[in-house]
Amino acid sequence: MDIKRITSSxxxxxxxxxxxxxxxxxxxxxxxxxxxxxxxxxxxNAISKIAKPVRWVGYLSCFSIALIHLIPETxxxxxxxxxxxxxxxxxxxxxxxxxMKTNFKDVAYTTFGILYIVVLLMFFSKINGMENGNxxxxxxxxxSWGTDIFAYCIGKYFGKHKFSKxxxxxxxxxxxxxxxxxxxxxxxxxxxxxxxxxMGYSYxxxxxxxxxxxxxxxxxxxxxxxxxxYVDIKDYSNLIxxxxxxxxxxxxxxxxxxxxxxLFMII
Numbered sequence: 001m002d003i004k005r006i007t008s009s010x011x012x013x014x015x016x017x018x019x020x021x022x023x024x025x026x027x028x029x030x031x032x033x034x035x036x037x038x039x040x041x042x043x044x045n046a047i048s049k050i051a052k053p054v055r056w057v058g059y060l061s062c063f064s065i066a067l068i069h070l071i072p073e074t075x076x077x078x079x080x081x082x083x084x085x086x087x088x089x090x091x092x093x094x095x096x097x098x099x100m101k102t103n104f105k106d107v108a109y110t111t112f113g114i115l116y117i118v119v120l121l122m123f124f125s126k127i128n129g130m131e132n133g134n135x136x137x138x139x140x141x142x143x144s145w146g147t148d149i150f151a152y153c154i155g156k157y158f159g160k161h162k163f164s165k166x167x168x169x170x171x172x173x174x175x176x177x178x179x180x181x182x183x184x185x186x187x188x189x190x191x192x193x194x195x196x197x198x199m200g201y202s203y204x205x206x207x208x209x210x211x212x213x214x215x216x217x218x219x220x221x222x223x224x225x226x227x228x229x230y231v232d233i234k235d236y237s238n239l240i241x242x243x244x245x246x247x248x249x250x251x252x253x254x255x256x257x258x259x260x261x262x263l264f265m266i267i
Contacts, residue, residue, distance in 0.1 A: 019031050020134065020137060020138075025069045025125075025128055025133075026066075026069060026070070028125065029065055029066045029068055029069055029125050030066055032065045032066075032121050032124060033062050033066040035246060035250065036065055036117055036118050037062045038239065039121075039236075039245075039246045039250060039254075040058045040059065040062060040113055040114070040118065041055075041059070042236035042239075042245040042246060043113045043116070044058060044113065045237070046228065046233055046236055047109050047113070047231060049232070050109075050230075050231060051105050051106050051108075051109040052102065053109055053113065054091055054094055054102060054106060054110045057087070057090055057091060057110060058113055058114055061087070061114045061118045062117075062118055064079075064083075064122070065118065065125055068122060068126065068129070069125070069129055087111060087114065088107075091107045091110060095107060116254075117247070117254065120255065120257060120258060121250075121254050121257070123258045123260070123261045124140065124254070124257045126261055127257065127260060127261050135197065135199065136260075136264050138189060139186055139189065139206070139209075139210075139260060139264075140213075140260045141253070142186050142189055143182050143210055143213040143217060143256060143260065144217045144252045144253035146181055146182040146184075146185035146186070147178040147179060147181060147182035147214045147217050147218060147252065148217075148252060149178075149181065150177045150178045150180065150181025150182065151170070151174040151177060151178025152178075153177075154173055154174050154178070155173060155174020155175075155177065155178075158174075159171025159173045159174045160173060163175055166222050166226050166229060167221070167222055167225040170221075170222075175218055178214065178218060179214040179215060179218070182210055182213070182214035182217070183207055183211055183214060186206055186209075187206060187210070190206045191203075201267060202267070205263075205266075209260075209263045209267075212259065212263075213256045213259060213260055213263070216256045217252035217253065217255060217256040218252060219255065220251050220253075220254065220256060221251050221252045221255075223251065223255060224236075224247060224251035235248050236248050
């Protein structure tokens with residue numbers, strides 16, 4: 001049994017609980033900004049083996065998360081539409097100014113990092129700002145971490161068939177158990193919020209949504225692993241003992257959160 005992994009989880013979960021239950025949307029946005037900075041720094045360190053990312057643009061982009069609930073919705077929409085064109089403009093101006101010391105490959109890897117980390121985490125902030133967002137946000141967490149916990153526990157002791165060479169430790173048994181476990185936790189949570197807070201969420205919709213989110217979250221885990229294999233590293237950092245880096249911890253969560261946002265818009 002991985003004592004470091006369990007200890008980190010026991011210490012980390014109460015912190016997440018405090019921020020989400022006590023903090024308002026602005027506190028959560030600031031927390032997400034810090035998480036984004038840590039994650040994109042790990043990503044930049046990883047790809048520094050093969051490119052020279054434009055770090056200052058990546059770090060600066062993280063602060064856009066802190067502005068989501070400060071900027072009026074009208075202006076926020078305009079900024080969202082112009083976000084990518086402005087990003088590309090800034091990056092290619094640097095290419096020109098540096099006379100290609102910053103090149104196309106550097107721009108490509110930097111752009112991907114911002115889209116992969118900053119943009120995806122923005123949806124977490126958007127869900128938290130929705131009506132009943134403080135309730136809905138836990139579906140995202142349970143879909144991600146519930147899947148991870150069940151996949152790890154079952155896969156560790158009962159996994160016999162390897163799923164993919166991208167992540168050799170993952171097994172088919174673990175992936176299936178992770179999906180079942182994630183759905184189960186979401187349904188139990190639905191029972192709690194429906195009976196304690198009178199919400200009325202459909203078990204069928206949540207069950208189907210849980211299935212989709214759990215699978216997408218596991219794809220997100222493989223995405224992060226494929227990047228690590230490409231640059232030949234085991235973990236993004238040793239920030240969280242037993243888990244690796246921040247990006248190792250949130251890879252599945254940030255990949256599924258846009259789809260969760262769409263699900264919550266429907267229900």
